[in-house]
Amino acid sequence: MANKVTLKQIAQEVGLSPSSVSLVLNNRPCRISEENRKLIKEVAARNHYVPNQIARSLVMRESRTLGLIVPNIESRFFASLAGSLEKRCREDGYALFITSSGGSADDDLELLRQLVTRGVDGVFLVVGDEFSDDRALREEVSHLPIPAVMVDRAIEGLECDKVMFDHEMGGYMATRYLIEQGHRRIACLVNARRSNTGRKRLAGYERALREVGLPIDARLEFESEYYIPSAYEASEAVLATDATAVFASSDNIALGLLKRLHEMGKSIPGDISVVSYDNSAADVLFEPALTAIEQDPGVLAEHAFGCMSKRLAGKGGRRAEEVVLEPVLIVKDSVLELTKHN
Amino acid sequence: MANKVTLKQIAQEVGLSPSSVSLVLNNRPCRISEENRKLIKEVAARNHYVPNQIARSLVMRESRTLGLIVPNIESRFFASLAGSLEKRCREDGYALFITSSGGSADDDLELLRQLVTRGVDGVFLVVGDEFSDDRALREEVSHLPIPAVMVDRAIEGLECDKVMFDHEMGGYMATRYLIEQGHRRIACLVNARRSNTGRKRLAGYERALREVGLPIDARLEFESEYYIPSAYEASEAVLATDATAVFASSDNIALGLLKRLHEMGKSIPGDISVVSYDNSAADVLFEPALTAIEQDPGVLAEHAFGCMSKRLAGKGGRRAEEVVLEPVLIVKDSVLELTKHN
DNA sequence: TCACCTTGATAAAACGTTTTAGCAAATATA
DNA sequence: TATATTTGCTAAAACGTTTTATCAAGGTGA
Secondary structure, three states: OOOOOOOOHHHHHHHOOHHHHHHOOOOOOOOOOOOHHHHHHHHHHOOOOOOOOHHHHHHHOOOOOEEEEOOOOOOOOHHHHHHHHHHHHHHHOOOOEEEOOOOHHHHHHHHEEEEEEEEOOHHHHHHEEEEEEOOHHHHHHOOOOOOOEOOOOOOOOOOOEEEEEHHHHHHHHHHHHHHHHHOEEEEEEEEEOOHHHHHHHHHHHHHHHHOOOOOOOHHHHHEOOHHHHHHHHHHHHOOOOOOOEEEOHHHHHHHHHHHHHOOOOOOOOOOEEEEEEOOOOOOOOOOOEEEEEOOHHHHHHHHHOOOOOOOOOOOOOOOOOEEEOEEEEEEOOOOOOOOOOO | OOOOOOHHHHHHHHHHHHHHHHHOOOOOOOOOHHHHHHHHHHHHHOOOOOOHHHHHHHHHHOEEEEEEEEOOOOOOHHHHHHHHHHHHHHOOOOOOEEEEEOOOOOHHHHHHHHHHHHHEEEEOOOOOOOOOOOOHHHHHHHHOOEEEEEEEEOOOOOEEEEEEOOOOHHHHHHHHHHHHHHOOOEEEEEEOOOOHHHHHHHHHHHHHHHHHOOOOOHHEEEEEEOOOOHHHHHHHHHHHOOEEEEOOHHHHHHHHHHHHHOOOOOOOOOOOOOEEEEOOOOOOOOOOOOOOEOOOHHHHHHHHHHHHHHOOOOOOOOOOOOEEEEOEEEEOOOOOOOOOOO
8 A cells, every 4th residue: 555645745856845836736827937847747747646635625615525315325216316416526526425324314314414524515415205203304404504405305394405306297197197098097006104205296196186077086095115015015905996007106116016916917008007107217128118207317417416516606596496397208018098988 | 504613613612722622522531620521512512513524534544434436326236235335334434435437447547536535544446347448547556545445346466355256156156057957058148348257257157068068159158238238239149049048147138138038029938048147136026037146235245344344454464355255046937947858 | 848749721733735925036127 | 226027936824623742720748
């Protein structure tokens, strides 16, 4: 392990002061002779000098580092979001600290503190979905010494930039599409108990039904966590209904459902139609390919970075910005068109 | 946005010196009266004082932060590795800087420099798989001022701690299993051109064939990148052979293959058997469930952290440690047992 | 009273940078 | 020649901590 070489050492070797070396290496406008400039650069290169960002951050009061907290990096959607966001950050010379919390507000808080204390210039937060006690987190976010952008979901009632897809609209679009295909008995399988996004998707589902005068039947609304096994468990009850279609509020939920369907020897869309959400597993082979509401994580990342960028530049008004993106319906093969029936 | 509160400010408010405050807040053995201790803690709490890690790192010369470079955080396997590793690091009070390079040696190098410069105490590297020009990277790694642990794969010939699964053994196990199930014409679809791991898996495949006296037939060895579309492209040629089974050297490759098979109306394992690799998509519904060589990312993470931990503690010998883990064959439904045939 | 300890606390240096004000020498201007 | 300007460079403060050596005051024992 080589030793780290410092400005001072370079200065020593060149026979000039640290100030001069710093000035030259940072291309600051200053009056150092051409020959000394060259010398400094050469010596720095020869010694593999790399400035110590820690020291630099301390004095510059910025680290050109941003932080991201996601509930679970192992989820495809968040991984993809993290990937896109990191790429985008790097384009602007920012490094991105990706962290994964496990989803509890306590962990979120802990991570947030870690990030702040490590001097990130701003944080992207994908938090506030689970209904754990988030008072401390809320408190912390509202007193943050750095800009924060909430992505994909939000802690309700917090004045903070937000970038997210319209989950209610997504639920509406999915259900509306099923209705248009002739379905009348439409079940849904959503994470409404523990997830704000799930609640909103459910609300969209109900709006679509109401809009065309279909009854909202509690017996058709089923609850599932965002994991495949949870949906798998919940699916049996779904299949016991007379529904001809199901709105599954996430890909994982759809996958759990599919698994169960498959085991029961039911076919999609022959026996039952399915609209899924996220479409983050789009390139994976599903049998059949899933019609789904798509939310492109890249778009989310782009807008989130945009907000952050403005804040960092000191632009961006006093009031929080709120970006709402429209999801897209991707039609594939999991929905059967019903010819007038029921 | 609240202002950051410093040690000095706390000291001011308490009416003591910064040294005293620091000493107390860090529970250093020192002689400060009980009442002042209490006072300091109270004031610090009231003001939400959080020590500035940047400043702290500068003087302590450690940041309790580690770095991770993966080729692609959007891949399930790496996401899972990153998740496990982060959890493990946090248990020991380390934060983990997760970065995703895109896979080129240049990007790896850039990220590595960023991490070092930002003062991480050590780095986990998942690099060296693609055959881009890695001389600069190699150079950098060998002169690193901090410990590095190469995970899952390695830059060949570099004296550095390594933790990885035995890829050759994996290839061998997969092929051996197919042979035991009665297959004789076994194709493989591997990323040997651009990936060391792919090469090793291929070597294992060949060893298994040799061992039982089966011919190594170049016409049965196919090349694919680690992406679904690449495998999808390559699959047509595979299916044009007389192979009764295919060893796919990653889940993504298997998925591309499946997609093609499906489109061609071929069934698995009826028409052709498949053994996949990673099993990282284990919980997803595949039709049928894939028999695969599994490498648990959690195990990888655990050992990698172990190595790092030793280095950080100054233990760990002069020589690099090399941990080789055995993958496991998970039998599911994608292989047909052939009764004496051919 | 003197010497010595103990207690409570602090001053100051250090970490590796950036940045600003200013100095000395060389050169230009009058 | 005297003055002003330019050129080349640096000293020193600052960032927010940690840590060590030291200090003053009060107490103890002889």
